[in-house]
Amino acid sequence: MKIIILGAGQVGRTAAYHLAREAANEVTVVDVNDELLRDLQDRLDIRTLVGSGTQPSVLEAAGARDADIFIALTNSDEVNMVACQIAWSLFNKDATRIARIRSADFTKHSKLFSSEDRAFAVDVPISPEQLVTDHVVQLINYPGALQVLDFADGRVRLVGVKATKGGALVGQQLKQLPTHIEGRDARVAAIYRGGHSIKPEGETVIEAGDEVFFIAARQDIRMVMNEMKRVEDPVRRIVIAGGGNIGFRLAQHLEEEHQVKLIERDPRRARKVSEQLSNTIVLSGDAADEELLLEENIDSADVFVAVTNAEEANILSAMLAKRLGCHKVMALINRPAYAELMQSGSIDIALSPQQVTIGSLLAHVRRGDVVRVHSLRRGAAEALEVIVHGVQGEGRVIGRKVENIPLPEGTTIGAIARGDQVLIAHHDTMIQRDDHVILFLTDRRHVEAVERLFDVPRRHAR
């Protein structure tokens, strides 16, 4: 695929990194800052181009004429929209155009992007802030989960949990699971022990400390989670550090059902945020200020979420909150290296905005009819939702039992969404046409093999 990315900011860089490491993609990154580009060019096998992404000449030089995917990720919504529109009007009309649109003001008017006579040729508006917010909200709704990922419009979920003593299944073989959750169904897709994946089989024993990924229907998630760890109380008190875009949205989402406090450093911003939130207590001050945290009863807070712009500040304030007695802390961390450092130790959950965002981009790059991609474990693993096309007897999937499908190593089929039904995959489940199959790949490098498996002779189903 020929891909053009506008904007070499945090999101653009990660997108370029993830897309360029797949051999089939040819990536060109456009930005006005040549220093950023030079740095990027040194590390990735991509082409870079200095210039404004809204200029037709720049877009043409970047190869907009034959680009398959056009991703506008600059930090300005307006630039992204205009760039997509220009790419559509002047160049390739068949390309998929994805734009980063932060302001909910734009996205809530469907006329702008999705209707017949849309104003801007944006096929897929994405908002990293919104995605991160949704991600955090999910984690808060399922206390104890490390990851909660939606498939099939949220009817199926992939959940990652750290197994702890007290979970009913911990210390037992996996094949005991059905007897524990009488009448319900779930499938363990992957187990990570000490950073390495081990193959989940009937005889595999779950140990405390394992990171377990399982797939289940939405209504069964809580029950299965309880198998892996002691029941956690629902979250009530939440402290958010940072009143920026993410912090504000988060508070907005949570303030109805939870008790939310928001700490913002800039008094003016704090004032503004407080005017727009009704049930949240907005505090003006430093989130790493011990006095302030204690004063606001951090020791009885259930969750502390640090989502300021500065990741170092997020890490430090989260660590401080943890030490002061907060039950669970999350920090927004951009650098994968930092995230890795922190997640295993002093911070419970490292939120990675890129990882959350990249999945929604990857879904458009994949061959075959991949509707959803979630990138996991810093991009090493991937979860996919694929629609099965074709007719009976054609291809290697339709009409076959799960056990007979030649899946690459480390790949499991977790669940199948068929119409309104959710089926948890077992070795004898038969795959039918138009099923949504949910797969988990412990090794991203096998994605291509999976694509080939599900790809019917090329045609665009989109």
Add this chain to the structure above:
Amino acid sequence: MNFLTVQRILGLLLMVFSVTMLPPIGVALYFQDGHWQPFLDAFATLLILGAIVWFPARKCVRELRLRDGFLVVSLFWIVLSLAGAVPLWLSDRPDLTVTDAVFEAVSGFTTTGATVIVGIDDLPVSILYFRQQIQWLGGIGIVVLAVALLPMLGVGGMQLLKAESPRPAKDVRLTPRITETAKALWAIYLALTVLCAGGYWLAGMTPFDAIAHAFTTVSTGGHSTHDASMGYFDNVAVEIVASLFMFLGSVNFALHYFVLRHRRVTDYFSDPEFRAFFMLVVMLMVVTSGMLIVNNIYNPDVAIRTAVFQAISTQTGTGFFTTDYSLWPGALPVILLLATFISGSAGSTSGGMKVIRWLLIWKQGLREVQRLIHPSAEIPVRIGSKPVDWRIIDSVWGFFAAYIILFGVLMVAMMLTGADQVTAFSAIAACMTNYGIGLGEVASNFTSLSDFAKWLCVVAMLLGRLEIFPLLVIATPSFWRR
């Protein structure tokens, strides 16, 4: 440093390179010169050697860092030069010493075109073909070829390309993937070669001569299958074809690519480096023909024909000749030799210091003049309409200084071996600029130099071809420190 990865790549490369011994065998069999044995031996030797180097490291697939890139590139050139010397050394016609064989191979790979062989016309056809083929492989860069052929280099390929040609201008990517870029460069190179061979053939060369000379024309190498070089043919049409393709070979290949893609020939003239190069060629033609006419060396028509050909051959750093120009009067031989220091465009097959660097230095000079007139003016150095980053200008000065210093050192070392000043200056100049023709004792070949002097030339050729820095980098202690 990642020695195992480097070892693996070198082993692979040797094995791939051994394949280039097969065409000469074909040539030997076709022309029945009975001289296929050395190539077969060399093929087997290199293949086995490559396998031995590669085998222990075959599983070490790690990405190359910039540092590894320098090492790999330098080793590529050194190892392949030695490998290319193997069949020449094994052969009994010509019966070369190790030094001579290496000199000949390095001169080939670096597209210098200097030779230590006298009596080229009498050599077996397969050897003649092999000499031409080496130059062709070296032309656009052996590393570019490797990157195009070995996709597993990945990002490492980019580090290699960067290390091979430290371009003063911003490095132009033709396509997003480095492998594709390398392939595009080779496609252009191949197309030019085919056109050139066709042109020679139409101009009256035998098919063998046409192909052999096309190899060394587009690569601006200058090896010929005849002692008299292009003078052997004494044919205006041949000289016109040669001039055209030497010129095209010295134009930035990225520019060729863009002209082809946009289908606009005028793109050539909107490139500042091309314009400067074109001007230089024209000026050199005018000066040369003028001086030849004024001094009454030839009749005006012969003077212009000779001057045009020799000016292009020199400016592009090719080194074909139709006459012994070292016998020309006055400053002319030296002017021609100095022109090779400028040579062709960056990103082309020519040697020298490249037009773009001189252009930048020239503009810097102009800026200093402007500054003296307007002391507080802010005057950016521009190429075309684009201001040039000061870092690039810095690197040009650094390159210039290193070039001159190394040139001086090598020249003095050459004089210590007993060479006279003209010979020493011109030999090192001819080698370092990859031009290949000197003055004095080395006007037609380098046979009379001592062994040590030949090794100095080998170093000069490699330094010139790799634009100094990659070799210099691996010679610094801090490169090896962890």
